[in-house]
Amino acid sequence: MFAAYAARIDRDQPLNGLELGERPAPEARPGWTTVNVKAASLNHHDLWTLRGVGITEDSLPMILGCDAAGIDADGNEVVLHSVIGQSGHGVGPGEPRSILTERYQGTFAEQVTVPAWNVLPKPKELSFEDAACLPTAWLTAYRMLFTNAGVRPGDSVLVQGAGGGVATAAIVLGAAAGLRVFATSRDDAKRKRALELGAEGVFASGERLPQRVDAVIETVGAATWSHSVKSLKPGGVLVISGATSGFTPKNGELNRIFFLELKVVGSTMGTKEELASLLSFCAAKGIRPVIDSTLPLDRAREGFEKMAQGDLFGKIVLTV
Numbered sequence: 001m002f003a004a005y006a007a008r009i010d011r012d013q014p015l016n017g018l019e020l021g022e023r024p025a026p027e028a029r030p031g032w033t034t035v036n037v038k039a040a041s042l043n044h045h046d047l048w049t050l051r052g053v054g055i056t057e058d059s060l061p062m063i064l065g066c067d068a069a070g071i072d073a074d075g076n077e078v079v080l081h082s083v084i085g086q087s088g089h090g091v092g093p094g095e096p097r098s099i100l101t102e103r104y105q106g107t108f109a110e111q112v113t114v115p116a117w118n119v120l121p122k123p124k125e126l127s128f129e130d131a132a133c134l135p136t137a138w139l140t141a142y143r144m145l146f147t148n149a150g151v152r153p154g155d156s157v158l159v160q161g162a163g164g165g166v167a168t169a170a171i172v173l174g175a176a177a178g179l180r181v182f183a184t185s186r187d188d189a190k191r192k193r194a195l196e197l198g199a200e201g202v203f204a205s206g207e208r209l210p211q212r213v214d215a216v217i218e219t220v221g222a223a224t225w226s227h228s229v230k231s232l233k234p235g236g237v238l239v240i241s242g243a244t245s246g247f248t249p250k251n252g253e254l255n256r257i258f259f260l261e262l263k264v265v266g267s268t269m270g271t272k273e274e275l276a277s278l279l280s281f282c283a284a285k286g287i288r289p290v291i292d293s294t295l296p297l298d299r300a301r302e303g304f305e306k307m308a309q310g311d312l313f314g315k316i317v318l319t320v
Contacts, residue, residue, distance in 0.1 A: 001025045003109035004300040004318075005063045006050050006101075014050035015304055020297075023063055026105065026113035031090045033072055033116045035080065039132035040068040040107040042303050042316040043165065044244060045099065054102045065107035065318075066100045069122055069131035077122040079131045079279065080107065080114055081272045090115020099136075099269065108300060110320055120276055123283035133289035133315040134278055136269065137165030141173055141217070142278045143270035144239045149215035153178030156213040158231050160184050161220040162194040162202070163313045166241060168290045170217045171197045176285050182209055184224070193313050197290065215239065222246035229253035229262065237263040290314030 001023060008017035026034055046064045049055050055062060066082040084090065084104055085097040100106045100114070122131045144166070151157055151174075159170045162183040174181040175198025182201045183194040191202035203209060205224060212233040218224065221243025228238050230253065256262065270278075281287065292312040295303050296319055303316040 001110040002297060003063045004065070004297060005061045005108070006055070007061050009050065009052035009055070009057060009060070011051045014047050015301070015308060017050045018064075018301060018304055019061070020300060023061065023109060026111055029113065031115055032113050033119060034111055034113045035068065035070040035072050035078060035119065036111055037068045037070040037107055037109060037320045038128040039070070039320070040065045040318045041132045041136075042307050042318070043067065043136045044242065044307070045136065046101070047304070047308060049101050054099070059103070062101055063105040063107075063109050063112075064101055065109070067132050067135045068107035068112060069128045070320075072119060077124075077128070078119045079122045079275070080112070080135060081118045081120060081275050082107075082135050083269055083272075084115065084118065086272065089117035108297060108318060118272070120272065120279065123279050125283040126279070126288075129291060129294060129317045129319065130282075130288050131279070132317055133165075133291065134282070135275055137315065138169040138173070138289060139270040139275050139278055140241050140267065141166045141169035142281075143274055144217050144241055144267045145170060145174055145177070145179075145215075147270070147274065148239045148265045148267045149217070149237050151179055151215050154180070155215065156180040156182065156211065158182045158184070158209065158213045158216045158228070159199070160216065160218050160224040160228060161205075161244075162199070163187065163190040163310070164219055164244070165315050166219045167217065168197070168314050171199050172287060172290065173281075175199065176281075176287055182213065184227075190313055212236070219243075220245050222249040225249035226251045226253055229256050232260070232262050234260040235262070236260075237265055239265045239267050241267040292316055294319060
């Protein structure tokens with residue numbers, strides 16, 4: 001079957017390790033099911049895999065891709081939850097949880113095999129392309145907002161780095177849930193798009209907000225960390241799920257964190273139950289993921305290049 005896969009690890013030039021071509025079809029295994037992929041979406045996790053994060057050389061070649069929607073063996077339209085081994089379903093009792101492509105072949109292919117427990121019904125209101133955007137970036141944003149930040153309608157939230165998949169999802173979901181959403185970006189066009197998606201106010205990166213907020217959704221990392229901490233109300237919460245600009249900020253702002261009793265919470269992906277809630281929320285409220293572009297699988301390299309350059313707003317979807 002045709003697939004986009006990591007053939008080599010290159011920490012400095014990750015796209016050098018990306019190959020497109022034929023790979024073996026997945027083999028059946030007890031408790032697992034094979035899904036015919038109709039659409040899959042790119043995540044920064046795929047670039048990190050090409051850099052060797054979360055994977056070792058002896059796992060290569062590895063088909064990339066965490067997210068997918070497609071048709072299962074019984075003809076059902078389904079969405080995949082990409083965290084493998086949660087609660088031990090489908091794997092050995094001592095195996096830790098992982099994300100697709102860390103241990104098991106991913107979704108950028110004509111077919112993918114996952115534990116049957118990881119398959120959820122796709123709401124009829126969502127297209128395959130819409131549904132394929134949800135299991136990583138949108139699920140991450142959902143958990144950051146409603147589980148780890150614990151915000152409620154009327155609360156205020158700052159979303160750093162409008163344009164990325166998680167940040168875009170947080171703006172849309174937050175606005176739909178009745179939050180007061182503020183967003184930042186270095187790019188004026190991305191700030192305007194954030195307003196169109198429901199942000200109450202948009203600002204240049206590092207610009208002082210008109211008020212402090214209850215929570216910050218942080219995926220940028222080092223470049224925005226200080227601004228995120230300074231933007232919080234006393235007792236506020238900073239939820240971080242990524243660090244695309246680097247892991248080590250110049251100023252940790254520790255004095256503000258302890259003096260204002262701020263909370264810093266790490267967040268990774270989400271549970272199958274949260275994904276089911278997200279799917280229902282999108283279907284019921286008419287929410288649709290923001291899709292930057294849709295490409296056939298054989299043009300996956302174009303999508304990777306666009307994501308690596310940061311030249312996108314929303315998700316890049318690959319169709320099979």
